Amino acid sequence: MMSLDVVCSKCGSVIYTMRMLKSIKDALRATNNRCPVCGAALNPADFSVTASKL
Numbered sequence: 001m002m003s004l005d006v007v008c009s010k011c012g013s014v015i016y017t018m019r020m021l022k023s024i025k026d027a028l029r030a031t032n033n034r035c036p037v038c039g040a041a042l043n044p045a046d047f048s049v050t051a052s053k054l
């Protein structure tokens with residue numbers, strides 16, 4: 001099983017963890033295109049996604 005952490009490139013916080021492969025846009029929609037930690041409005045290019053095996 002894999003999980004994907006979506007990381008805010010502004011503050012480095014993990015703002016969303018995907019348990020299944022979804023598009024980054026779906027992940028952003030869940031957070032209103034904002035980082036809930038630092039409040040930055042972000043677009044998909046501003047995020048990095050790191051995959052880790054559980």
Ligand SMILES: [Zn+2]
Pocket residue numbers: 008009010011012013035036037038039040
């Ligand atoms: Zn942030």
